Amino acid sequence: MSFSSTLLSMSSLMRELGRPVKIMEICGTHTMAAFRSGLRTLMPKGLSLLSGPGCPVCVTHDGYVDQAIALAHRPDVTVATFGDMLRVPGSEQSLEQARAEGASVRVVYSPLDALQMAREQPQRKIVFLGVGFETTAPTIGWTILQAAQEKLSNYRVLCAHKTIPNAMEALLSSGEVKVDGFMCPGHVSAIIGSNAYEFIPRKHGVPCVVAGFEPSDMAITMEMILRQLTEKCPRVEIQYQRAVTREGNAKAQETLKRAFVECDAEWRGLGTIPASGLAIASKYAAHDAAPLLAGLPLPAAKKHTGCRCGEVLRGVITPPECPLFRKRCTPATPVGACMVSSEGTCAAYYKYAAIKP
Numbered sequence: 001m002s003f004s005s006t007l008l009s010m011s012s013l014m015r016e017l018g019r020p021v022k023i024m025e026i027c028g029t030h031t032m033a034a035f036r037s038g039l040r041t042l043m044p045k046g047l048s049l050l051s052g053p054g055c056p057v058c059v060t061h062d063g064y065v066d067q068a069i070a071l072a073h074r075p076d077v078t079v080a081t082f083g084d085m086l087r088v089p090g091s092e093q094s095l096e097q098a099r100a101e102g103a104s105v106r107v108v109y110s111p112l113d114a115l116q117m118a119r120e121q122p123q124r125k126i127v128f129l130g131v132g133f134e135t136t137a138p139t140i141g142w143t144i145l146q147a148a149q150e151k152l153s154n155y156r157v158l159c160a161h162k163t164i165p166n167a168m169e170a171l172l173s174s175g176e177v178k179v180d181g182f183m184c185p186g187h188v189s190a191i192i193g194s195n196a197y198e199f200i201p202r203k204h205g206v207p208c209v210v211a212g213f214e215p216s217d218m219a220i221t222m223e224m225i226l227r228q229l230t231e232k233c234p235r236v237e238i239q240y241q242r243a244v245t246r247e248g249n250a251k252a253q254e255t256l257k258r259a260f261v262e263c264d265a266e267w268r269g270l271g272t273i274p275a276s277g278l279a280i281a282s283k284y285a286a287h288d289a290a291p292l293l294a295g296l297p298l299p300a301a302k303k304h305t306g307c308r309c310g311e312v313l314r315g316v317i318t319p320p321e322c323p324l325f326r327k328r329c330t331p332a333t334p335v336g337a338c339m340v341s342s343e344g345t346c347a348a349y350y351k352y353a354a355i356k357p
Contacts (some may be wrong), residue, residue, distance in 0.1 A: 006219045011044040013226035020046045022178060023225055024171075024315055026164060027185035028055035028343025029213055035352035037215040047222065050177065050315040051348075053167050054185055056132045057084050057341040058313060059267045063301050064131075064160045065090035070296040071127050071158065071289065072103035078121070079158075080114035081129040083107045088337045091299040111143045111157075118147065118155035127289040130159040135187040137161045137278055138252040141259030144280060144287045156289035159280050162265050164188050165196050166276035170267075172204045177315045181207040181225035183218065186240045191256075193248025194238050201234035212240040259284060268337065269310025309336030312345050319349040326350065 001009070014021065025031055031051045034040050040049060053059050065088055072079040072095065079095070086096040086107065099105040108114050114128040130140050140157060147155040164185060172179065184197055189210040197208040207228035211221035221239045228234055238244050258281070265277025280288040307329065308322040319325045319338070329335040331350060338346035 003216050010223050014044045021180045023181045024050040024052045024179045025183040026052045026054040031348050035348045039215045051345040053313045055341050055343040058337045061266045061268045069098045072105050077125045078104040079127050080106045080108045084341050087340045091302050111140045115143045118152045125154050127156045130157040134191045138255045141255045144259045158289040161278035170273045184210040189244045191249050191252045195246045197236045205234050207234040208236045210238045210240050210244050269313035304335050307336040309338045319346040
């Protein structure tokens with residue numbers, strides 16, 4: 001089916017349904033792709049996309065950033081991180097600001113770079129910031145296993161990994177936002193498989209379709225969700241079949257199982273979600289950076305006045321409804337994490353939505 005035919009089919013299905021439909025895209029890459037391609041402007045009337053908590057940087061809470069900054073100020077520690085964590089605001093400052101004050105913070109492109117730093121600098125503790133979903137967690141888990149094998153006791157991970165399915169459950173169970181269907185994340189699903197979402201249509205009656213990242217992929221995904229709604233037969237389907245299977249990546253899953261254990265996790269905007277996080281397994285406790293925090297001063301947690309990032313992450317509001325958007329909060333002067341990350345919903349609206357300052 002051509003792209004134009006898909007759009008026509010979507011319009012026909014929307015007329016058949018005769019009501020508004022809200023589809024939530026969980027992945028931040030989908031959020032950006034929908035804006036960048038202009039797909040949002042082509043959707044039939046009554047069909048809307050909601051952005052969910054699919055940006056790992058955005059859902060990382062302020063307290064974690066405070067911990068990372070405290071570690072970076074230790075004279076024997078170098079914090080290694082992906083660049084998108086640098087400007088995320090903590091309670092008082094960001095890692096970028098801490099680095100300007102002399103804290104040891106290094107930007108790396110892979111956790112393997114941090115592991116190499118540990119090999120080359122045995123006199124320093126190298127702490128990698130383990131932020132991300134099931135997509136990045138296997139690679140970071142592998143570095144923990146490798147560090148243990150090489151007896152690199154100076155390599156540590158400050159773990160804040162989160163898993164997507166339980167966050168989707170939390171959103172639906174809250175009843176705060178009506179979601180008619182989920183556009184499930186392609187990269188995460190390549191690891192965990194589509195079977196991980198089977199409980200959603202079974203328990204909540206909400207369709208799920210795993211989507212690729214091209215505009216045509218996303219349009220077909222929405223058409224598949226609308227078809228499920230008209231048939232009144234919610235189920236899990238895979239549009240992104242060139243990368244995703246029902247079972248997922250067995251080797252990556254095995255790495256996750258060896259390196260981590262499930263734990264409760266705090267999500268910005270969603271609070272603490274049971275069994276939605278990954279903690280370093282006790283066998284590899286020597287590579288857990290959390291004990292290094294003992295005795296370090298941490299600022300009292302505080303909310304940034306006026307920032308409604310949490311509501312944006314839950315799909316309750318869109319960024320223009322936040323009083324700080326495009327005023328105090330811009331990419332140059334971000335107040336909330338949703339404006340910092342390249343996958344953040346506020347950053348997407350700022351860059352692509354036709355809204356004047």
